[in-house]
Amino acid sequence: MDIFETFDGHEEVLFGSDPASGLRAIIAIHSTTLGPALGGTRFFAYPNETEAIVDVMRLSEGMSYKAAVSGLDLGGGKAVIIGDPRQLKSERLFRAYGRLIDSLGGRYVTAEDVGTTTGDMELIAKETRHVTGLPQARGGSGDPSPATALGVFHAMRAAAASLWNDPNLHGKRVAVQGVGKVGGALVELLTDAGAHVIIADINAAEVARLVEVHGVTSVAPDEILFTECDILAPCAMGAVLTESTIPLLMCEAVVGSANNQLGEDKDAERLEDHEIVYVPDFVANAGGIINIADEAAGRTYSWDRAIEVVKRIETTVDSILDRASDQATTPHAAAMAIATERIASVASLPMPPLQKGSHR
Template sequence: MTSHHVSDPFTQEHEQVVFAHDEASGLRAIIAIHSTALGPALGGTRFHAYPDTATALADALDLARGMTYKAALAGLDLGGGKAVIIGDPHQMKSEHLFRAYGRFVETLGGRYITACDVGTTSHDMDLIGRETAHVTGRTLAHGGAGDSSVLTAFGVFQGMRASAEAAWGDSNLSGRTVGVLGVGKVGRHLVGHLVDVGARVVVSDVWQPAIDRVRDEYPDVEVVESAEALLALPLDVYAPCALGGALDDEVAAHLQARVVCGAANNQLAHPGVEKVLDDRGILYAPDYCVNAGGLIQVADEFEGFSFERAKHRATGIFDTTRNVLETARRDGVPPAVAADRLAARRINEVGRLRGLWLPR
């Protein structure tokens, strides 16, 4: 296995970017460490069939930056990092590959801690954990927190309740129409929370098995054939729960929802999109604020995992989201700007005492 570090103007905001290649297993991976000012960088490993290395690198850099702010806003003593494995997980997953990746993670000496993301599971983390201790989100059988999508969805639900309170003066989502784009691991759990409180839920997903599972579990949920069809509906809340970039200029110009609150990372195609939403009176709950439940869940493993304790902490996403939205209103800025300011304040006030995080 070979690895090399990268120094390039494109990556100068990040502390460290490392590429790895293991010919025997077919592993091609990138780990991006954005910041360790608050502690070791924790972030999931995304396994995805990127069209090229440049696209994979851009995704890793964006996601790592988001993790820094997510951990800071959630009050965790963790920095931000992210990893990507390049390839089709349905074709390439193997014990050999994940163990090679685990050895790669180990070379960073604990500056980066990995976990699940799109394309990886807790069982994959168990395999990675045979080569490195710097992994979280393992199965319950191996002392881990299990599937982090459970509390990711719960946290998004709490953030949605706080957003509803800001938009309509009432956190109750009963009777509200919520459109969920993407009903995979997180989206499916979110649908369950919404159905339980009496919301009208409309969903769309490009993967038919995900739709079939939601239909089996929640027969009253409505299904539309495409993202375009979902966005054309008069929604109260739009919840992007698939991959990033769901909010581009066209969506922002035509979206009818009053609130955007979803689980996907990096939802804004570019920073100017949020201003368009704000100008149209659409409240955007910053993704890294509301989707921090999964990070809270896997971080709890460091104390000996307790689901009830982690869930209690994830409940705090309601208050965090309320604080972000109130700060935005008070300062006259979009919510994403307010969230960035609150996260940056904690990084500067606490992180400056530490500097770079180094293994002890």
């Protein structure tokens, strides 16, 4: 791996460790043009450090575009802690990690992600104020999963309006791949809306619970991508839409919460060629960052205020699909253009003049 080539386009990448607790962490800051880089901390047992680096770089870049296209005054960052969270979690580890975050002086603000919880954020907060997703009992926004699921739901409504001239999801067949915190919350929203939901997950117990509680249908995890449906919702890990899987899809739209669903950018064109409407993942799953942005804004967090902004994802998707149609391009390319144009417009602002006695 050419390290400096890998880091190209990122402002800063910070490595930190604490041998006593087993902490091995990487924080990647892609952009702070629009504001502090906000992004969650993923605690995952990566097979090797190279895969961890690749993941954090890709995720942090995606956070920049997610914040920009959502109209947030935030940049993009992400962090990973390498290891099995079931074995390594401890107060010392998270406090050591909190000090690592604090050393960045507010350029990076963290939140929970895969493998971390609101309780973990509390431990990090003992060492830094640059953390969000604290428990609601402490005035924080809590678990971002419900807000993420709501954003995906409204993105689906926009896709439905584009395809069938009606945002109502009643009677639509929706296949949900992955029913963790976000996928499970999405299933509840969909069934409440009258959709016919098909689910799959490697967690058989959770699948059984959702089947019993919501009356949904389940299929094997290796079948869900290729299940006949109106909308496919990837809500597990990324890179599921590839040159080999796209021709086998039996859906009219793909709208999910998983990050980096495309194996490569060209897969957006492949979806277009197969007449499948793809709502870019960094747009559909922006509800989580929108929710914690309300907490990070330095005011008393309000669920009602945050959710009103999350619901605007539906309007954002409408605009992206319209732009893609007008410009004969893919929704992915249209969304990227909106995000990069906004970042570039602010990046071109001149620096403010230095005041007497100040230094930069």
